[in-house]
Amino acid sequence: MAKAGANVIKVEPLGGEPLRLRIGVGRGASLPFAMLNSNKRAVTLNLKSERGRELLIEMVKRADVLLENFAPGVMDRLGVGWSVLREVNPRLIYASGSGFGLSGPDRDNLAMDLTVQAATGIMSVTGFPESPPVKAGAAVADFLGGIHLYAGVVTALYERTQTGRGRLVEIAMQDAVYPALASNLGFLYNNQGEVPPRTGNRHGGLAIAPYNVYRAKDGHVAILCVLESHWTNLLTAMGREDLKTDPRFVGNAARVENLAATDEVVESWTQTLSKHDIFAITKRHRVPSAPVRNLFEVMHDPHLHQRGMLEWIDHPDLGRIVVPGSPLRFHEAGSIETTPSPRAGQHNVEIYGSWLGLSGEEIDKLREDGVI
Amino acid sequence: MAKAGANVIKVEPLGGEPLRLRIGVGRGASLPFAMLNSNKRAVTLNLKSERGRELLIEMVKRADVLLENFAPGVMDRLGVGWSVLREVNPRLIYASGSGFGLSGPDRDNLAMDLTVQAATGIMSVTGFPESPPVKAGAAVADFLGGIHLYAGVVTALYERTQTGRGRLVEIAMQDAVYPALASNLGFLYNNQGEVPPRTGNRHGGLAIAPYNVYRAKDGHVAILCVLESHWTNLLTAMGREDLKTDPRFVGNAARVENLAATDEVVESWTQTLSKHDIFAITKRHRVPSAPVRNLFEVMHDPHLHQRGMLEWIDHPDLGRIVVPGSPLRFHEAGSIETTPSPRAGQHNVEIYGSWLGLSGEEIDKLREDGVI
Numbered sequence: 115m116a117k118a119g120a121n122v123i124k125v126e127p128l129g130g131e132p133l134r135l136r137i138g139v140g141r142g143a144s145l146p147f148a149m150l151n152s153n154k155r156a157v158t159l160n161l162k163s164e165r166g167r168e169l170l171i172e173m174v175k176r177a178d179v180l181l182e183n184f185a186p187g188v189m190d191r192l193g194v195g196w197s198v199l200r201e202v203n204p205r206l207i208y209a210s211g212s213g214f215g216l217s218g219p220d221r222d223n224l225a226m227d228l229t230v231q232a233a234t235g236i237m238s239v240t241g242f243p244e245s246p247p248v249k250a251g252a253a254v255a256d257f258l259g260g261i262h263l264y265a266g267v268v269t270a271l272y273e274r275t276q277t278g279r280g281r282l283v284e285i286a287m288q289d290a291v292y293p294a295l296a297s298n299l300g301f302l303y304n305n306q307g308e309v310p311p312r313t314g315n316r317h318g319g320l321a322i323a324p325y326n327v328y329r330a331k332d333g334h335v336a337i338l339c340v341l342e343s344h345w346t347n348l349l350t351a352m353g354r355e356d357l358k359t360d361p362r363f364v365g366n367a368a369r370v371e372n373l374a375a376t377d378e379v380v381e382s383w384t385q386t387l388s389k390h391d392i393f394a395i396t397k398r399h400r401v402p403s404a405p406v407r408n409l410f411e412v413m414h415d416p417h418l419h420q421r422g423m424l425e426w427i428d429h430p431d432l433g434r435i436v437v438p439g440s441p442l443r444f445h446e447a448g449s450i451e452t453t454p455s456p457r458a459g460q461h462n463v464e465i466y467g468s469w470l471g472l473s474g475e476e477i478d479k480l481r482e483d484g485v486i
Numbered sequence: 487m488a489k490a491g492a493n494v495i496k497v498e499p500l501g502g503e504p505l506r507l508r509i510g511v512g513r514g515a516s517l518p519f520a521m522l523n524s525n526k527r528a529v530t531l532n533l534k535s536e537r538g539r540e541l542l543i544e545m546v547k548r549a550d551v552l553l554e555n556f557a558p559g560v561m562d563r564l565g566v567g568w569s570v571l572r573e574v575n576p577r578l579i580y581a582s583g584s585g586f587g588l589s590g591p592d593r594d595n596l597a598m599d600l601t602v603q604a605a606t607g608i609m610s611v612t613g614f615p616e617s618p619p620v621k622a623g624a625a626v627a628d629f630l631g632g633i634h635l636y637a638g639v640v641t642a643l644y645e646r647t648q649t650g651r652g653r654l655v656e657i658a659m660q661d662a663v664y665p666a667l668a669s670n671l672g673f674l675y676n677n678q679g680e681v682p683p684r685t686g687n688r689h690g691g692l693a694i695a696p697y698n699v700y701r702a703k704d705g706h707v708a709i710l711c712v713l714e715s716h717w718t719n720l721l722t723a724m725g726r727e728d729l730k731t732d733p734r735f736v737g738n739a740a741r742v743e744n745l746a747a748t749d750e751v752v753e754s755w756t757q758t759l760s761k762h763d764i765f766a767i768t769k770r771h772r773v774p775s776a777p778v779r780n781l782f783e784v785m786h787d788p789h790l791h792q793r794g795m796l797e798w799i800d801h802p803d804l805g806r807i808v809v810p811g812s813p814l815r816f817h818e819a820g821s822i823e824t825t826p827s828p829r830a831g832q833h834n835v836e837i838y839g840s841w842l843g844l845s846g847e848e849i850d851k852l853r854e855d856g857v858i
Contacts, residue, residue: 118641132712142644145675146668146691161688196817215815220789228687228697229776232708234783237687237699239623245779247699247706249612249687250622257666258630264816265637268489268644273816274645283771289795289813294629295781298517302781303517303807309780315609315621319518325600325607327619334619336604340504380548404601408618408681409667409674412607417592423661423703435675442638443587444645445568445654469833 116153117440117450123157123173123465128484130458148429149437151455157466158486160460161192165485172470174199174206179267183211186221196282206280208271211263215286225287230255234291241296242314258294258476259287263372273330284359297321316373327379327406330389334406337380337396344401352383353398422449429454464486487636488525489635489812490821495545495837498526500856502830509655521809523827529838530831530858533564546571546578546843551639555583558593579642579651587658597659602627607665614686629657630666634681645749669693675739688745695741696720699778700753702761706778709752709768714738716773723771724755794821801826836856 116122129135133147160166162469171194174180180199182189189195190441196208210216212274213225214233223229228249231237236254237247254304266283273282274323297318304319313320315336316328324345325338333338339345342365349357357363357379369376384392389405407415418424420441429435437452466486480486501507505519532538546552552571555559561567561582568580576820582588585597586605600621603609608626609619635696646652654759669690674684674701677689683694685700686706696717697710711717714737721729729735729751734744741748742795756764761777768775779787785808790796794811801807809824826842838844 145672149665149668149671158528194837211698214789215793215795218789218793220641224772224774225709226709226712226774228699228710229774232699232776232778233784234708235779235781236624237706237708237778238620238780241620241623245614245617248613248620248700249699249708250623250624250626250715251613251670251684251690252626252663253669253690254610254626254630254668258626258633260815261637261662263634265633265640266816268637268640268817272640272644272647277643281819284815284817286788286793286811286815287817289626289793289810290633292784292790292795292810293521293813294624294626295784296521297625298623298781299509299785299808300517303804307782309782311841312623318623318625319855327600327604327621329618334604334609336609336621337599338598338600340598346741362566396534400596400670402596402598402601404604406604406609407540407607408610410606410679410681411668412605412664413671413674417586417590418660418664421590421658421661423587423658423664432675436671438661438664441634441657442641443656443658443661444638444642451689464695477821480718 115267117217117442118442119450120179122154123460123461124154124456125170125173126149126156126458127156128160128459128486134458135407144432144436146436148432152437153182153453154456155461155465156207156456156458157462160410160485161194163483163485165480165483167194168471169466169480171199171202173465174202176469177203177206177207177209178271180210180269181263185224186210186212186216200282203406204280205274205278207267207274207279207283209263209267209270209283209285211259211285211287213287215289217286227253227256229353230259230287230291233287235295235298236291237314239295239318241311241312243312245312247312255287255291258290259285262290304380307464315340320373321370323373323376324380326377326380328377328384330384330405333389335384335389335392335403336406337384337392337401338405339366339369340402345369347399348380348396348401351395351401352380354383355380357474369468425452427452431457455470460486487639488812490816491822492551494526495833496523496526496815496828497542497545498528498830500530500553500831500858502530505823506830516804516808518563520804520807520827522810524552525822526823526828527833527837528828529831529834533566533858535855535857537852537855539564539566541838541842541852542566542856543571543574545837546574548841549578550643551579551581553581553583553635553639558582558584558588558594565687572652572654576652577646577650579639579655580648580652581635581639581642581655581657583657583659587661588656589610599625599628602631602659602663605659607667607670610665610688611667611682611684613684615684617684619684626666627659627663630659630662634662664752689702692737692745693742695748696752696769698752700749700751700756702764703759704776705761707756707761707764707775708778709756709764709773711738712743712774717741719771720752720768720773723767723773726751726755797824799824799826803829831858
């Protein structure tokens with residue numbers, strides 16, 4: 115939102131939000147915080163104090179959107195839930211992000227990326243058949259939830275241009291994950307309710323072949339054939355035109371029936387070459403493929419930097435780091451310069467002073483009283 | 487979009503889009519198609535014919551948004567790219583979804599969920615340290631791309647209410663994935679560029695403990711402690727108050743230093759109980775956890791059905807199936823009744839006749855000529 119031009123104020127408890135606190139561990143949390151908080155301003159606010167809630171309400175009067183991801187019911191118990199704030203500002207979009215939603219029997223289950231990956235079945239279909247269930251290594255439940263919340267907010271803003279009224283928008287991470295399991299759920303349907311297996315790197319519904327990650331001399335490479343031309347092109351690339359009429363491999367349905375044999379044909383070729391050579395050859399023959407890259411390669415990817423999706427910045431606390439821009443790219447809109455993630459409360463004076471009109475003395479008093 | 491109230495027309499080549507064709511395999515693709523195409527109308531259109539392109543342009547004149555996910559450059563080569571269509575309709579939002587974007591050296595790499603998972607590094611951090619890289623079992627690159635595209639389109643529609651002008655909106659799946667790797671990239675930063683390992687079910691940045699999936703008597707359960715109170719509550723739940731002052735386990739930093747010992751404490755308890763008992767106990771003690779569910783359980787989840795996120799419908803081709811609603815929930819907006827996914831070209835007469843004003847004879851002629 116900040117990178118799309120919104121004026122975003124991050125409201126945190128007095129010590130800062132949990133992700134900041136994890137920085138103390140010295141392992142893993144400082145860069146994530148910086149990645150996700152560029153171009154925001156930050157204030158601290160104690161919502162457990164009466165004066166803190168008054169300040170929130172003053173901000174809500176002036177705001178378009180309030181976005182919160184407390185557990186369901188917390189904002190209501192604090193006295194600043196949707197039913198209160200809609201009266202304060204009838205044009206307010208109130209956006210709630212939670213793990214399982216604001217209704218239903220599982221509403222109060224505690225949600226983090228890990229528990230949502232367990233509950234939604236992602237784990238049950240990730241990994242190799244012979245290994246235990248395993249999560250997706252990226253925090254996909256968190257981020258599918260987050261971008262759906264963005265989508266819901268902007269939809270409500272668009273609606274408001276016609277109605278003049280705000281709305282409560284709700285996103286549950288669990289809901290946001292479900293559609294991404296379509297291929298795997300397809301297996302369930304086509305096999306009379308048989309539970310979809312973990313398929314390793316094969317297609318989640320075991321409905322496409324070849325579709326796998328194959329050993330190269332120096333790593334791994336992903337190759338798949340969605341169209342018949344991909345397969346015939348791959349045979350040409352591999353110098354295996356002799357197989358073009360082999361009935362085991364003519365048509366995707368036949369290859370799916372002969373999954374292991376199909377994979378063997380491909381891997382007997384890939385294991386003789388480096389992953390970059392395989393990629394170069396398959397690209398030339400218009401076969402979808404990609405070398406499996408590690409995160410060092412990705413963070414330093416010339417393509418992502420050249421496109422401006424990744425950027426080196428000098429961060430006041432972290433030094434020279436790589437941060438992402440926005441995946442939403444609006445052509446001819448001009449770019450918004452990156453401002454490093456703020457410290458907790460960095461903009462207290464700016465927001466409470468210039469925006470809400472409090473005096474320096476009043477702000478000092480709020481600080482002394484533990485309100486900000 | 488259709489579930490948010492948009493009038494969505496799916497434009498397919500004459501045989502139908504590739505996901506339909508996969509239905510022929512009889513394994514995996516029919517339910518996915520139905521899941522993703524409720525409430526849309528479908529027309530067929532041959533964009534390689536002059537008359538086909540004319541019909542597209544007639545639709546664009548009347549439309550708010552054109553959304554396409556051809557490889558970069560295909561629409562331009564067909565003569566119906568952004569530079570042409572913006573002249574046809576200056577209010578048009580032209581949305582392009584691709585794997586690697588419309589610019590940069592990797593622009594023309596062929597992209598599918600599998601290759602993007604390889605290229606973005608998701609595979610490199612998914613799975614167990616001792617196993618090969620493995621993809622996330624859900625099609626997370628596809629669906630992160632898709633919902634970002636929704637977000638971009640609606641942002642541009644919102645902007646248009648102020649400017650009256652359309653815009654080219656671009657989403658690359660690769661860009662959409664990168665932020666979800668924040669925790670893993672944090673490891674890279676905090677370990678002087680050391681490549682993040684596959685951590686199985688542990689935290690991607692190895693920055694939180696406990697954070698894992700543990701064996702139960704009858705399956706697996708995810709448990710994590712983000713706040714210190716989660717840990718002390720967990721010790722109470724496990725009857726291990728004796729460890730509350732054990733220096734190996736006081737504070738997240740200490741537990742991260744003693745990862746294996748921390749996991750052992752937790753698993754020595756979980757393996758004595760069923761996953762549902764563990765969940766019930768941890769829930770009572772306010773510790774984030776979830777049983778690892780399979781997709782049969784998820785598809786039949788009472789919570790998801792009660793909330794209306796999942797719904798049984800009678801599909802004309804597939805029979806009684808479960809389809810998802812929208813994860814975007816707009817309170818008090820009323821619900822949009824589910825219409826089953828259409829057949830290819832099902833709405834040709836409605837769209838080309840009623841909307842574009844062609845006569846029955848003209849439509850017959852288009853069909854004879856292989857245009858629709």
